[in-house]
Amino acid sequence: MKQSFIRFSRPWMHYDRVRELPKPPETIPMGAEAVFWIPGDLSDLDADWLKVGDKVRTGQKLTLHPDAGGYALSSVTGRVQRIEKRMGDYGRSYVQVTVAVEPVDRWDEAFSAAADTPDLATIAEWLACAPGAPDVSVFMNAEQPIQRLVVNGVDQDLMIRTRNYTLQTEMASITEGIRILKEAAGLEEVVLVVPRDSLQNFGHIGAKPAAVASHYPAGHPHLIMKSVLGRVVPEGTTPEQFGVAFMGVEAVASVGKAFRKRRPPLQKTLTLVRKDEARLLVSTRLGTPIRHVFAAAGITVADRDRIIFGGPLTGSAMYSEDQPVLPDTDAIIVQDSAGVYRPSDNPCINCGECVRICPVNVPVNMLVRFLEAGQYEEAAEQYDLLSCIDCGLCSFVCASRIPIGQFIRLGKHELELIHSAEEEVHD
Ligand code: SF4
Ligand code: SF4
Incomplete structure (x- = not known):
């Protein structure tokens, strides 16, 4: 992070600068099980369409019923072992399909x-x-x-x-x-x-x-x-x-x-950040449980360590090592419990750091007061909640360690719920 001596200008943080061709990623082979998340609920599942014991092929579409829009792509050949309910961020429902992996790929040719x-x-x-x-x-x-x-x-x-x-x-x-x-x-x-x-x-x-x-x-x-x-x-x-x-x-x-x-790509490149902050590029198949990625990279996750999907400023903490590598998993960060940033419930001290760093000039110090109080509509109308681009910089610099980014995400989510409830009433 760079900041001028007099501290009135905005501090800067740089993206990774990769000037020469990076080393090829380390390939992590698939383990004994692959895990796929299909959007929807268990109640949407047609038990004659997808069930435990079914054979799946590499590249095959997995859906909950014949007419379902949401799907996952199987990255392996094998047999369905378990079908369970999973909950994603903000209450989104998924059906998790676990497949016992066979050593030889048999491709589905539908694509x-x-x-x-x-x-x-x-x-x-x-x-x-x-x-x-x-x-x-x-x-x-x-x-x-x-x-x-x-x-x-x-x-x-x-x-x-x-x-x-x-x-x-x-x-x-x-x-x-x-x-x-x-x-x-x-x-x-x-x-x-x-x-x-x-x-x-x-x-x-x-x-x-x-x-x-x-x-x-x-x-x-x-x-x-x-x-x-x-x-x-x-x-x-x-x-x-x-x-x-x-x-x-x-x-x-x-x-x-x-x-x-003429085949869907199934190999995902992602950045793995170890507890010592060393970064390595790895390549693994979609659906690889992160437990397997960690084992292959020599990472042990202990109680109270933190796993983050995404980057340090905008990522989300994960609660389970059974979580699979998803199509948009660009990074996984593992933080040692000793270095984990703990948010606080300290009050804002009006230091102004969040306002200085915000790239879209949101009055963050005022916004956070309304969000903490659950006044989401006022936060949007008076303090630019919807101008926020979710960069996470304000949380990073907050002197009181207020989890501002999380308050903002929750505020936007609650506003969406309020607006969709209003639309339903009008309909
Ligand atoms: S997360 Fe939003 S409010 Fe905070 S610095 Fe970024 S744009 Fe500004
Ligand atoms: S950085 Fe934190 S303490 Fe400082 S003004 Fe913003 S919200 Fe308040």
């Missing part, structure tokens, strides 16, 4: 048959759970046409190298992914955004390269909209409302790779 038509429907139907989680639903909304795609090559948080590595090693797949998405969605322009330090000669990739500052959170979509596209996204609106969609570079590479190889 291969669909790969002749690389359109949006095929991508949505087959690749939403590929590494990077390509989400093309934004291009399928006729009421909100998209003209421009921003391929984001900037990692989502500090200490993460997944996108940076993809950018440096997967250019053929990225180029193919850009071509497919451009044609399928009828886009006028694709922009590839990278941190200024890693701007290189990208050649003919079918996208206009653009660089953003290398300090966090310059790679956030709202800040890219302003610095690269010259458009401010007002409070409570999204880039899609201005005809711009964002997709991570790993997701675009997944699209390109899938159609080139």
Whole structure:
């Protein structure tokens, strides 16, 4: 973190700077069991469609019933061992399917048959759970046409190298992914955004390269909209409302790779941060339980140590080592209990650090008072709750160790519930 001597200017934190080609990730082979999370509830499960004892193939779609929209992609061949209920963040329901892994892959060929038509429907139907989680639903909304795609090559948080590595090693797949998405969605322009330090000669990739500052959170979509596209996204609106969609570079590479190889990619690259803060890039199949990742990397998790999915500023703590590697798991951090940041219930002392560091000028010191009091609508109306881009910097610098980021996330979630309840009443 850099701050000027007189401390009136904003402190800066830099993304990882990877100037030379990074070492290839260490490959962690799949263990005895693979775990997949399908969105939905156990009550949605058709017991004749998916049950314990069923055989699954590598690349096969797992759904709760024949017409279900949500799915997971099996990254292994094996037999279903257990089907259980799981709860994600903010009460989201999943059905967890555990598969006993067989040593030899037998591929499901259904995607291969669909790969002749690389359109949006095929991508949505087959690749939403590929590494990077390509989400093309934004291009399928006729009421909100998209003209421009921003391929984001900037990692989502500090200490993460997944996108940076993809950018440096997967250019053929990225180029193919850009071509497919451009044609399928009828886009006028694709922009590839990278941190200024890693701007290189990208050649003919079918996208206009653009660089953003290398300090966090310059790679956030709202800040890219302003610095690269010259458009401010007002409070409570999204880039899609201005005809711009964002997709991570790993997701675009997944699209390109899938159609080139006629198989959905199932290998996920992620940054593993050990207790001594050493970072290593690893590559493992989607659905690998993190317990297995830790064992292979020589990490022992003790009572009260903390496991974080995502980066240090925006990640979420996990409560179980049975958690699988998911399509959007770009980083896993393991913190020793001795170094774990413990939030407090100390009052705000108005030091102003949060206000100084906020990249979108939210009056955080006032906002947090309303959030602590559960006054979410007032927080949105008077103190810019919906302008917040969830960068997590205010929590990091808070002198009173108030978990501001968590209050903000909870506040936004509660507001959503309030608004959807109001819409239901109106309907
Ligand atoms: S999390 Fe929100 S309020 Fe806090 S610094 Fe980031 S943008 Fe500002
Ligand atoms: S950093 Fe924490 S203590 Fe300082 S003004 Fe912000 S909320 Fe208050």
